[in-house]
Amino acid sequence: MDIVVCIKRVPATDTTIKIAADGKSIETTGVSFEMNAYDEFALEQALRIKEQLGTGTVTALTIGPELAQKVMRDALARGADKAVLLTTDDWIYDGAATAQTLATWLAANPCQLVLCGKQAVDSDNNQLPGNLAARLGFACITEVNKLEVADDTFTAERDIEGAREIVTCKTPAVISCNKGLNEPRYANLKGIMGAKKKPLEVSAADLPTPAMEIVSLELPPARAEGRIIGEGADAVPALIEALRNEAKVI
Amino acid sequence: MSNIIVIAEVRGGSLKRPSLEAITAAQQLATASGGQVIAIACGNGIDAATSELAGTSKVIAIDGAGFANYSGDAWAKAIVEQVKANNGAAVLMAHTAMGKDLLPRVSGLLDTGVITDVVSVSCDDGTFGARKPVFGGKATMTIRATKSPFCATIRPNNFEAASGSSGEVAKVDAPSGDMLSVVKEIIAAGGGTTPLAEAKVVVAGGRGLKAPEKFKLIEELAAAFGPGVAAVGASRAVVDAGWRPHSEQVGQTGKVVSPPLYFAIGISGAIQHLAGMRTAGTIVAINKDADAPIFKVADFGIVGDAFEVVPALTKAIAEVVANR
Numbered sequence: 231m232d233i234v235v236c237i238k239r240v241p242a243t244d245t246t247i248k249i250a251a252d253g254k255s256i257e258t259t260g261v262s263f264e265m266n267a268y269d270e271f272a273l274e275q276a277l278r279i280k281e282q283l284g285t286g287t288v289t290a291l292t293i294g295p296e297l298a299q300k301v302m303r304d305a306l307a308r309g310a311d312k313a314v315l316l317t318t319d320d321w322i323y324d325g326a327a328t329a330q331t332l333a334t335w336l337a338a339n340p341c342q343l344v345l346c347g348k349q350a351v352d353s354d355n356n357q358l359p360g361n362l363a364a365r366l367g368f369a370c371i372t373e374v375n376k377l378e379v380a381d382d383t384f385t386a387e388r389d390i391e392g393a394r395e396i397v398t399c400k401t402p403a404v405i406s407c408n409k410g411l412n413e414p415r416y417a418n419l420k421g422i423m424g425a426k427k428k429p430l431e432v433s434a435a436d437l438p439t440p441a442m443e444i445v446s447l448e449l450p451p452a453r454a455e456g457r458i459i460g461e462g463a464d465a466v467p468a469l470i471e472a473l474r475n476e477a478k479v480i
Numbered sequence: 481m482s483n484i485i486v487i488a489e490v491r492g493g494s495l496k497r498p499s500l501e502a503i504t505a506a507q508q509l510a511t512a513s514g515g516q517v518i519a520i521a522c523g524n525g526i527d528a529a530t531s532e533l534a535g536t537s538k539v540i541a542i543d544g545a546g547f548a549n550y551s552g553d554a555w556a557k558a559i560v561e562q563v564k565a566n567n568g569a570a571v572l573m574a575h576t577a578m579g580k581d582l583l584p585r586v587s588g589l590l591d592t593g594v595i596t597d598v599v600s601v602s603c604d605d606g607t608f609g610a611r612k613p614v615f616g617g618k619a620t621m622t623i624r625a626t627k628s629p630f631c632a633t634i635r636p637n638n639f640e641a642a643s644g645s646s647g648e649v650a651k652v653d654a655p656s657g658d659m660l661s662v663v664k665e666i667i668a669a670g671g672g673t674t675p676l677a678e679a680k681v682v683v684a685g686g687r688g689l690k691a692p693e694k695f696k697l698i699e700e701l702a703a704a705f706g707p708g709v710a711a712v713g714a715s716r717a718v719v720d721a722g723w724r725p726h727s728e729q730v731g732q733t734g735k736v737v738s739p740p741l742y743f744a745i746g747i748s749g750a751i752q753h754l755a756g757m758r759t760a761g762t763i764v765a766i767n768k769d770a771d772a773p774i775f776k777v778a779d780f781g782i783v784g785d786a787f788e789v790v791p792a793l794t795k796a797i798a799e800v801v802a803n804r
C-alpha cells in the first residue's frame with residue numbers, strides 16, 4: 231500500500247505565545263518548532279502498516295517554510311521512504327487552502343491511504359482530513375484510536391461522547407490519528423544516517439487565495455487573580471460558601 | 481434570501497444539547513444578516529428529535545433506513561444538496577465528535593473552509609466572522625470568512641441552548657446506497673457517563689492521586705453532583721501511566737473543556753494542561769504544594785492533601801445537592 235503522511239511543522243507545545251507586531255501572528259524568535267504531536271502517531275501508523283503488509287511506500291508530505299526540511303529529515307530518519315516539502319513563507323491557518331494544495335499534489339501522486347494527525351496544535355483546526363477527503367472523493371475516518379487493515383479494508387475505533395464507534399471503509403481513504411493509537415518510535419542513529427541518502431523533494435507551494443483571513447490574534451484575557459481559601463479539610467466550608475455565594479456555581 | 485443553516489446532531493433518536501447551542505449562534509447571525517435559521521438533521525426515525533429543534537424557522541429531516549448508521553461522506557453529500565437548495569450563507573454545527581467529522585467534509589464539498597471550535601460568531605456588513613482559541617488556548621484568533629458559505633463548529637458550553645418554537649419539518653427521504661465509510665457499531669462507555677466536553681462540572685485528577693485506585697475519590701466527588709452533571713477528567717501524566725483512558729485527558733493533546741466549574745486535584749498546572757481548561761468558568765485547585773502553577777489560574781485554592789480534602793468536599797457537595 232502506498233501511504234502519504236501529512237505532517238505539519240508547529241511550535242513546541244511548551245512555547246509561551248507572544249503576539250508579533252502585526253497583531254496577526256506569533257513572535258517566532260526563540261521558539262522551537264517540531265513535528266505536530268498528532269502527526270507522529272500518523273507516521274508511526276504508516277510505518278507499522280508497511281511493516282505488516284511487507285510492501286508499499288511511506289511518503290511524508292508537508293506544506294511549510296524551507297525550515298520544515300528539518301521535520302522532513304526527522305520523518306525520513308524514523309523510516310519514511312521519501313519526503314516532499316511544498317514551501318511557503320506564510321503561516322497557513324486555512325484548512326481549505328491547505329486541503330486544495332495537498333489535493334492537487336495527491337491527484338498527481340496517487341496513493342491508497344493518506345494518514346493525518348487529528349489536529350495541528352498551532353491553528354487547532356481539526357478540519358484538514360475531512361476537507362481533503364471530500365476534495366479527493368476518498369473515504370474518511372477521523373480521530374481514530376485503533377486502526378486495523380486487512381486487504382483493502384480499514385476498521386477503526388474512535389471516541390464519541392460517552393461511547394466508542396467502530397467505523398469501516400475501503401481504500402482510498404484519509405484517516406486522522408488520535409493520541410493513544412500507538413507509541414511513536416524515535417529516530418535512531420542508523421535512521422538519521424540513512425535519512426541523508428533518502429529523497430527530499432522541495433518545491434514552491436501553489437497556494438490558492440485563502441477562504442478566510444485573520445483579523446487579529448490576541449492573548450486571552452488573564453484570569454482575575456484567584457485566592458487560596460485555606461489549608462486542608464478545614465477550608466472546605468469556606469470553599470462551599472465561595473462556590474455558592476460568590477461564584478454562584480453550585 | 482440567504483439563510484443560516486444548523487446541522488443538528490441526533491444520536492440514538494435524541495437531539496444533542498450542543499445542537500441547540502449552535503442554533504443560538506445561528507440566531508445571532510440571522511439577526512445580523514437577515515436570513516432565517518434552518519436546521520438539517522439526519523438519521524432514521526428522528527421525528528421526536530426534530531420537534532425539539534427550538535428557535536428554528538424550518539427543519540429539514542433527512543430521514544430513512546439508509547441513514548440508520550452515520551456515514552460522513554453520505555451524510556455530507558445529502559446535507560450539501562440541502563444547503564445549496566436552501567441558500568445557505570452560513571453552516572454551523574456543534575464541535576462534537578460528529579461535528580468535527582462532518583462539517584469539514586461538508587465544507588470541502590462546498591469548496592470552502594471551516595472555522596472550528598468557535599466561541600463567538602459575528603456578521604458585519606454581510607461578512608461572517610468568528611473567534612476561536614488557537615495554540616492550545618494560549619491565544620484567541622479573530623477570523624473573517626472570505627469565501628461563501630461560512631462554516632463554523634461551535635464549542636459546547638459557550639452559548640445558551642435555544643428555546644422557543646421549532647420550525648415546520650420538511651421530510652426528505654434519506655438516500656440509500658454508496659457509502660464510503662460507515663459506522664458499524666457503537667459501544668457505550670457504560671455507567672451513563674456524562675460527556676467531558678458537555679459536562680457542567682469537570683472533576684480532574686492528576687499524579688498527586690498517587691495510584692489508579694485512588695481515582696475513586698475523584699469519581700465520588702463527581703457523583704456527588706448528581707446524575708448527568710459532572711464528568712471525570714485527567715492530566716496527561718495519569719493517562720500516560722495507564723491509570724485513566726485517553727478519552728478523559730484534558731489539555732492541549734486531550735480535550736479542551738470549558739465547564740462552568742472545574743476542579744484540578746493533584747494536578748500541577750503544566751502549560752499543556754492549562755490549555756485545555758483555562759476557559760472554565762470557575763476553577764478550583766486542590767494541591768499540597770502552595771507554589772504549584774495551577775494556583776495562578778485557579779479562582780479558589782485549597783492547599784492540602786487530596787486524600788484529606790476531597791472526601792470532606794464530597795460530603796459537603798452531597799449535602800448541598802441533597803438540600804436543593
Ligand SMILES: Cc1cc2nc3c(=O)[nH]c(=O)nc-3n(C[C@H](O)[C@H](O)[C@H](O)COP(=O)(O)OP(=O)(O)OC[C@H]3O[C@@H](n4cnc5c(N)ncnc54)[C@H](O)[C@@H]3O)c2cc1C
Binds near residue numbers: 689734735747752784
Ligand atoms: C507535547 C506535549 C503535550 C502535552 N499535552 C498535555 C495535555 O494535553 N494534558 C496534560 O495534562 N498534560 C499534557 N502534557 C504534560 C504536561 O507537561 C505535564 O507533564 C502533565 O500535565 C503533568 O501532570 P500532573 O499535573 O498530573 O503531574 P505532576 O506535574 O507530577 O503534578 C502532580 C501534582 O500533584 C501534587 N500532589 C502530590 N501529592 C498530592 C496530594 N497528596 N494531594 C494534593 N496534591 C498532591 C503535586 O504538588 C503536583 O503539583 C503534555 C506534554 C507534552 C510534552
Ligand SMILES: Nc1ncnc2c1ncn2[C@@H]1O[C@H](COP(=O)(O)O)[C@@H](O)[C@H]1O
Binds near residue numbers: 266272351
Ligand atoms: N501545512 C500542512 N502540511 C501538511 N499537512 C498538514 C498541514 N496542515 C495540516 N496538516 C495535516 O492535517 C492534520 C490536521 O490539521 P488541522 O486540520 O490543520 O488541525 C495535521 O495533523 C496534519 O496531518
